[in-house]
Amino acid sequence: MQSLSKDQVLRITERYGNDPQQLIAVLLDIQAASGKNCVEKQWAELTANVLNVPLSKIYDVLTFYAMFSTEPRGEYVIEICKSTPCHFTRAEEVARWFEAAAGIKMGETTADGKLSLFHTSCVGACDIGPAVKIGDDVFGNLTEEKVKALVQCCREGKHLCQN
Numbered sequence: 212m213q214s215l216s217k218d219q220v221l222r223i224t225e226r227y228g229n230d231p232q233q234l235i236a237v238l239l240d241i242q243a244a245s246g247k248n249c250v251e252k253q254w255a256e257l258t259a260n261v262l263n264v265p266l267s268k269i270y271d272v273l274t275f276y277a278m279f280s281t282e283p284r285g286e287y288v289i290e291i292c293k294s295t296p297c298h299f300t301r302a303e304e305v306a307r308w309f310e311a312a313a314g315i316k317m318g319e320t321t322a323d324g325k326l327s328l329f330h331t332s333c334v335g336a337c338d339i340g341p342a343v344k345i346g347d348d349v350f351g352n353l354t355e356e357k358v359k360a361l362v363q364c365c366r367e368g369k370h371l372c373q374n
């Protein structure tokens with residue numbers, strides 16, 4: 212897995228004029244460039260210094276928004292909805308299908324850094340539950356075959372097509 216350098220982080224903050232108002236955009240770019248799909252502590256600290264904002268504010272942002280992580284995650288973060296409507300449409304079974312297809316347990320990341328599995332709350336697709344969010348895309352009406360196909364697409368880095 213690639214890792215970020217101090218110079219890369221400084222280039223990102225400079226791209227936003229070292230402007231504290233651009234904090235979320237800066238952190239998103241750092242996370243995207245991290246190769247670990249997260250904002251590590253050293254880069255949170257550097258960002259705090261360069262943008263002249265308290266480190267606590269950086270962590271407020273990193274913990275408030277679900278799109279951020281402070282722990283390494285896979286390139287594809289697979290979030291399985293476990294809110295009540297999806298629960299009644301077999302969300303737990305869907306989690307087991309993803310675990311079997313990916314070869315990891317919920318909360319884990321594959322050794323190649325491609326996939327991470329997490330639970331999440333409602334992703335706004337209750338009418339097509341059970342539902343899953345992968346990156347910015349939501350997939351519903353999941354079957355074991357669809358789950359296998361989605362995991363395969365992630366592994367091969369293919370664009371995830373709606374189905």
Ligand code: FES
Pocket residue numbers: 292293294295296297298332333334335336337338340342
């Ligand atoms: S409850 Fe699962 S998408 Fe809404």
